[in-house]
Amino acid sequence: MKLSSQSQAFVLHFGEMGSRWGFNRTVGQMLALLTIHSEPLNADQLGEALKISRGNVSMGLKELQAWRLVELHHRPGDRKDYFTAAGSIWDMARTVFEERRKRELDPTLSLLRQLLLNDPQDEEEVRAQERMQEVYTLLELLDEFATTLSRLSEDDLLRLMKMGSGLSRLLDLREKLKGGSSGAGD
Amino acid sequence: MKLSSQSQAFVLHFGEMGSRWGFNRTVGQMLALLTIHSEPLNADQLGEALKISRGNVSMGLKELQAWRLVELHHRPGDRKDYFTAAGSIWDMARTVFEERRKRELDPTLSLLRQLLLNDPQDEEEVRAQERMQEVYTLLELLDEFATTLSRLSEDDLLRLMKMGSGLSRLLDLREKLKGGSSGAGD
DNA sequence: TACAATTTTCAGAAATTTCTGAAACATTAA
DNA sequence: TTAATGTTTCAGAAATTTCTGAAAATTGTA
Numbered sequence: 001m002k003l004s005s006q007s008q009a010f011v012l013h014f015g016e017m018g019s020r021w022g023f024n025r026t027v028g029q030m031l032a033l034l035t036i037h038s039e040p041l042n043a044d045q046l047g048e049a050l051k052i053s054r055g056n057v058s059m060g061l062k063e064l065q066a067w068r069l070v071e072l073h074h075r076p077g078d079r080k081d082y083f084t085a086a087g088s089i090w091d092m093a094r095t096v097f098e099e100r101r102k103r104e105l106d107p108t109l110s111l112l113r114q115l116l117l118n119d120p121q122d123e124e125e126v127r128a129q130e131r132m133q134e135v136y137t138l139l140e141l142l143d144e145f146a147t148t149l150s151r152l153s154e155d156d157l158l159r160l161m162k163m164g165s166g167l168s169r170l171l172d173l174r175e176k177l178k179g180g181s182s183g184a185g186d
Numbered sequence: 187m188k189l190s191s192q193s194q195a196f197v198l199h200f201g202e203m204g205s206r207w208g209f210n211r212t213v214g215q216m217l218a219l220l221t222i223h224s225e226p227l228n229a230d231q232l233g234e235a236l237k238i239s240r241g242n243v244s245m246g247l248k249e250l251q252a253w254r255l256v257e258l259h260h261r262p263g264d265r266k267d268y269f270t271a272a273g274s275i276w277d278m279a280r281t282v283f284e285e286r287r288k289r290e291l292d293p294t295l296s297l298l299r300q301l302l303l304n305d306p307q308d309e310e311e312v313r314a315q316e317r318m319q320e321v322y323t324l325l326e327l328l329d330e331f332a333t334t335l336s337r338l339s340e341d342d343l344l345r346l347m348k349m350g351s352g353l354s355r356l357l358d359l360r361e362k363l364k365g366g367s368s369g370a371g372d
Numbered sequence: 373t374a375c376a377a378t379t380t381t382c383a384g385a386a387a388t389t390t391c392t393g394a395a396a397c398a399t400t401a402a
Numbered sequence: 403t404t405a406a407t408g409t410t411t412c413a414g415a416a417a418t419t420t421c422t423g424a425a426a427a428t429t430g431t432a
Contacts, residue, residue, distance in 0.1 A: 006301055007314050013297050020208065020290050024390065035321070036314040043409075053392045058410055079400070079408060089320040093328070104206050111199050115192055128193050128222040134275040135221070142279070145347040156357050161331040170360055171342050210420065229379075239422045244380055265377060265430065 001049040007036055011050070022100055023067070026052050027060045031069060031085065035092070040073045040082035067099050090157075094150055101146040105139055112136040187235040193222055197236070208286055209253070212238050213246045217255060217271070221278070226259045226268035253285050276343075280336055287332040291325055298322040 003011065011032040018028025029050050034041060041049075047057045061083060064070040069092055073082040085092060112132055120126045152160065163170065189197065197218040204214025215236050220227060227235075233243040247269060250256040255278060259268040271278060298318055306312040338346065349356065 004307065004311050004314070006304060006306075006311060006318075009297070009301060010314070010318060013294065017290070017294055022206065026390080036317045038310070038313045054409085055393065055411075056391055059391085062410085081409080089317070089324055093324055104203070108199065108203055111195070115195060118192060120192075121190065124224070125190050125192060127224045128190070128196070131222045131275070132192075132196060138275055138279055141344075141347045144350065148350055148353055152354055152357075156354050158327075159357050159361070160353070161327045164330065164334055167334055167346070168338055168342050170356065171345050174356055174359075175345070212420080240379085241381075241423065242421055245421085248380085267379080 001041075001045050003033075003049055007033070010036060021096065022103065023063060026050065026056055027063050030057070030060045031064060034064075034070060034083060034085040035089075040075075040084045042080040042082050044080070046083075068095055090154055097146070098150045101143065101150070105143045105146070109136065109139055109143060112139070187227075187231050189219075189235055193219070196222060207282065208289065209249060212236065212242055213249050216243070216246045217250060220250075220256060220269055220271045221275075226261075226270045228266040228268050230266070232269075254281055276340055283332070284336045287329065287336070291329045291332070295322065295325055295329060298325070 011029050014032030015025040015029040018025050021028065023031070029052075030046055033046065033049060043054065043057045043061065046052075046061075047054055050057075052060075061070065064083075065072075069086055070083045071086040073084060075082060086095070112135065115132060116129060116136060120129050149157065149160075160167075197215050200218030201211040201215040204211050207214065209217070215238075216232055219232065219235060229240065229243045229247065232238075232247075233240055236243075238246075247256065250269075251258075255272050256269045257272040259270060261268060272281070298321065301318060302315060302322060306315050335343065335346075346353075
């Protein structure tokens with residue numbers, strides 16, 4: 001398993017970006033390698049290509065499985081586990097997006113729901129709760145929107161993302177139509 | 187500067203989520219505190235409330251200024267710098283979103299543009315480049331979409347996010363209309 | 373100018389995260 | 403069974419990130 005300098009650069013970059021995207025360096029590298037490699041790879045191959053220990057590979061694969069980003073394969077007559085990236089690039093992006101929504105929004109929504117149940121004890125708390133309520137409203141909306149997006153078909157998603165500034169024109173159009181029709185619940 | 191247990195919980199939570207959102211614990215805590223506190227706070231007050239060193243406060247404020255998430259104020263006859271959260275909750279969310287787009291997408295787009303200029307040297311590299319191209323196409327689209335979103339007016343953004351499943355209906359509608367009209371560039 | 377108040381910097385300390393490698397565990401084959 | 407092959411676990415090591423606090427730099431005042 002020798003990587004071309006192209007692949008090497010791609011893999012190293014994914015390692016460095018990993019932490020910004022929600023996983024650690026080696027997990028990022030493993031995902032990158034599985035993404036560009038045509039054949040399924042086993043743990044030894046991953047470890048050798050990335051120069052990391054067997055234990056680290058195992059933990060990384062566990063993490064990638066938790067993210068549902070890799071798929072397990074078997075070769076006839078070979079007891080090793082082989083892995084590939086799970087699905088198309090679009091599938092993977094959707095999975096990362098969905099997983100990050102859960103990790104980055106849900107815990108905060110849940111805490112805020114809880115805090116907003118309490119009665120404020122003084123003026124300062126009233127103000128604090130007002131702001132927390134604003135944060136909550138925004139994050140909840142964002143959470144719903146993210147969920148909506150990740151449920152769109154690939155076609156719809158593509159159409160939406162390609163709209164550019166046409167998006168606000170479409171929103172105006174919809175606003176005009178809404179008056180007369182049975183508007184979608186908002 | 188004594189925090190109510192509500193505020194305390196909110197601040198601590200933001201500290202813990204901080205790393206997932208792109209900043210470190212104390213920066214998260216400082217942002218949370220400035221968000222729920224009605225009055226501008228100076229560095230000493232932040233340090234006391236959060237029990238962190240003066241140096242750490244200074245670095246945190248520098249970071250928050252780099253994110254454009256805080257605003258500097260002055261009180262007449264007081265030489266200290268006072269800070270508040272910059273703008274409304276929506277403004278802040280937009281700023282974080284935009285800043286994260288830059289940090290999480292742009293470096294990768296830039297690397298991929300570079301790598302895709304090179305001619306593949308063998309079959310394996312052809313395959314790797316195909317996948318890199320797919321990643322590039324997707325991330326570029328995502329980057330443009332994110333930019334579009336962060337430029338929408340607050341009203342449009344609100345309308346869009348509230349659409350829920352109405353969104354795919356709207357996309358169908360637009361698809362039908364497109365045939366006859368001068369479609370928006372895609 | 374001197375000096376007092378405030379902020380920033382940054383070397384080293386502390387805390388946290390990631391990684392290694394050997395041992396334990398699991399699975400299949402003989 | 404036992405051996406052979408492969409995977410997982412996890413304690414401690416290494417690397418990285420964050421934090422402290424004292425010294426340096428900056429800013430305003432007299």
